[in-house]
Amino acid sequence: MTLLTVDDLVVDHRTPGRPAVRAVAGASLSVAAGEVVGLVGESGCGKSTLARAVCGLVPAGGGTIAFEGGRVTRLGLRRRDRALTKIQMVFQDPYASLNPRRRVGAQIADGLEVAGDRETTPGGMLERVGLPGRMAGRYPHEFSGGQRQRIAIARALAARPSLLIGDEPISALDASAQAQVATLMRDLAVESGAGLLFISHDLSVVRLIADRIAVMYLGKIVETGPTAEVWANPRHPYTQALLRAVPEADGLGRLPQELAGDVPDPADPPPGCRFHPRCPAAMDVCAEREPAPGPVSCWLYPPA
Numbered sequence: 001m002t003l004l005t006v007d008d009l010v011v012d013h014r015t016p017g018r019p020a021v022r023a024v025a026g027a028s029l030s031v032a033a034g035e036v037v038g039l040v041g042e043s044g045c046g047k048s049t050l051a052r053a054v055c056g057l058v059p060a061g062g063g064t065i066a067f068e069g070g071r072v073t074r075l076g077l078r079r080r081d082r083a084l085t086k087i088q089m090v091f092q093d094p095y096a097s098l099n100p101r102r103r104v105g106a107q108i109a110d111g112l113e114v115a116g117d118r119e120t121t122p123g124g125m126l127e128r129v130g131l132p133g134r135m136a137g138r139y140p141h142e143f144s145g146g147q148r149q150r151i152a153i154a155r156a157l158a159a160r161p162s163l164l165i166g167d168e169p170i171s172a173l174d175a176s177a178q179a180q181v182a183t184l185m186r187d188l189a190v191e192s193g194a195g196l197l198f199i200s201h202d203l204s205v206v207r208l209i210a211d212r213i214a215v216m217y218l219g220k221i222v223e224t225g226p227t228a229e230v231w232a233n234p235r236h237p238y239t240q241a242l243l244r245a246v247p248e249a250d251g252l253g254r255l256p257q258e259l260a261g262d263v264p265d266p267a268d269p270p271p272g273c274r275f276h277p278r279c280p281a282a283m284d285v286c287a288e289r290e291p292a293p294g295p296v297s298c299w300l301y302p303p304a
């Protein structure tokens, strides 16, 4: 069952006196129940903005977002709030998901209350994420970064979401905790039948936990597919470059030489294919016309 369908979504950030930034420029994506989708792409490509639009934290300027079969994009604020309690988010900074001034047990209890769950205890939820239940009386600062992220996951899961979104939930953790926390998030989401949208620029972790991968570049999804397939046979030149940049054993992951340069300014995107100025395979048409959206949005693979 498809849980979340994002279709041709457009999101603009408006700052007075400056041109609007089209952070999401016609992106499409779906997540099924029990499925883990990894959303990857360089810094600034619009991953967080897309996630925030899905949660109703920023308005959509175009396109549609459907959740559990209902279109949420056109709902008024109150009805949308109700529709969206089934989506929970875990952020990079656990203090964005947790209140530093309240005991963690009380915060987990809030989640249980949202779900109307009177049986599970906050301590029981802590145990599910691998922490001793007796720690429920502590405050967030009394935990390590990895432990705090486990608590944020426990709090999110306590609300029994149908969709869990992790926006870089592991990037503030040290390497040893990253894979552990990511795997825990995947296991608990799948076990409870929820979908997981996992945003990360760490492709090696996404490879470990995602069923499907969506590659975003400057506001658009340029390639999607089953993780194993995309990994074995990346088709979009941008995906190929991202995969070549996955850190080797030396721990140094950088975009390779031919992709020198930054992501262009989304307020002033290049014409045609947005990737063409950095693309090693660019042809004339790439500077002139946008490739059609699809599993691979690239003129090297024109639709039949």
Ligand SMILES: Nc1ncnc2c1ncn2[C@@H]1O[C@H](COP(=O)(O)OP(=O)(O)OP(=O)(O)O)[C@@H](O)[C@H]1O
Pocket (backbone or CB within 6 Å): 013, 014, 015, 021, 022, 023, 041, 042, 043, 044, 045, 046, 047, 048, 049, 050, 201, 266
């Ligand atoms: N509140 C805002 N006001 C204006 N511009 C914004 C705002 N939030 C994000 N942007 C711009 O929108 C674009 C997309 O930002 P977004 O945070 O969605 O990227 P991201 O892919 O999550 O990046 P990162 O990997 O660094 O978290 C960027 O150009 C960013 O500067």
Ligand SMILES: [Mg+2]
Pocket (backbone or CB within 6 Å): 047, 048, 049, 167, 168
């Ligand atoms: Mg982000």
